[in-house]
Amino acid sequence: MSDHAVAHGTGHGGASHAHGGLGKYLAVFVALCGLSTASFFTTSQHWPYHDQPSVGWAFMMAVSCTKALLVVLFFMHVKYEANWKYVLTIPASLMALFLGLALVPDIGMRVRGGFNYGYSEERYRHAAQASDTLALEQASRRVGAHSKGANSESLHSEGAHGEGAHGARGNAASGGQGH
């Protein structure tokens, strides 16, 4: 790192620093790829915390922050910049954080905000509930079991091609020609 002192010493417009080094960029690149894979790993069957999704979320956010930091520090050269970097980045980041927090009462708690505050009773009744998702998943499981066994004959039946999926596709295609 002895070369930054020299680079800063010449300090004209901050543009002519030479901090590169292919090796360093390559190392950052490999780290970014590794970290992305680590995030992606949370979807694999070997990830041990599928029953506690918040563990995965925290892990992924930590990984993302690390990746963002690597890009900012090395690719955007912020590591080697003078103190102006704090002036331009910290206030903006803090405001961004406050902006997010400011959304919580109105939008985050819009459904279950408590007395006289969240969804109206009518709106709540028409909104999709977790129970809808569950009912659909269960019904889909039955559909999946059906299509594995005897094909749903009541629907695309009596086709001369009649092998379910392909039969229906064939229908669509030849029906188009028929018109």
Place this chain on the structure above:
Amino acid sequence: METAATHPVSHAHGQLAHGHGHEHGHLKLHYQPALPISNGKLMMWLFLSTEIMFFAGLIAVYIVLRFGALTWPSQSAVHLEERIGFINTFVLICSSVTVVLSLEACRSHNPAMAKMWLAATLALGGVFLAIKAYEYNQKFSHGIYPRYPRSQIYERPDLEYGSAVRVRAQELLVPLQTAGYDKPLSAAQTRRLKRLEAAAQRSPQEEQAYRRLRARREGYERFRFLQDLKTRASSTQPDVLAALAAEIMPIRPRGSHEHLEGLNDLNPWLKMPIVIPGGNMWASTYFTLTGFHALHVLVGLIVFAIMMPMRFTPDRANMIENIGLYWHFVDIVWIFLFPLLYLF
């Protein structure tokens, strides 16, 4: 940084000396900017600090909406493929590296190399957008749009959904009825069709008759299929409607890896309304976030394309540095969007 501290003093000195009319031929006066960076870079950083707030606002809205929602669709319910998002992450990281390498090449007096790396960045950005377009197209083909009337998403399998299915079935039934496909083939026609099907060779007239009969048979099959859907959609039983919705577009249960195909997938002409609980809010946030990000990628690509004909002598390094800062920022936004949208 020592220079930043010492220069102003020497300048003040110089001006003072100048004001008193002393001649100091050796003293060179030069402008000392308030910040030790070029104006262009300062502007880019100011712009990026507004962009931080812009995207932080959007991402925060997504997080807050998502975790405040009563239910949120899984990735498979909205046909989101984690793999594709992962590939796009990789593409964008590569493009960040190439833009840095372009800057390094430009600074070390290698214009040809700088141009080559910039072209690679342009190409990688193009790949990113192409993959994004493919993903959007996949959503559209499943009836997932950010808003009605194009969006086919219904929130729950209720009476409103049933009536939407009936309306769509009726829409498809009318032309079949007009074409006379609402009646089955007579016994004689069926026999004739069988004979024609079995024939090794058909005369032009026979071929025409064969096609007409086959179209009628298939039209009638389709007619019965739609009638059946319509009847089931008229039910007032919640479980019948849920079963219908699941058959039209199944939702893979969490934890399962089975690939389920619904009637909409098997029959692309059908385009029935679908039920995805929480799907409308999902579509709004997904298209807003990825749309604004893709727009930023597009702007970056336009700037790269404009720069391509230039000769990258070292005095152009500032330019590459500034657009590079923007490009890295776009990469950082994707670094957060990828897990939030594809993996959460």
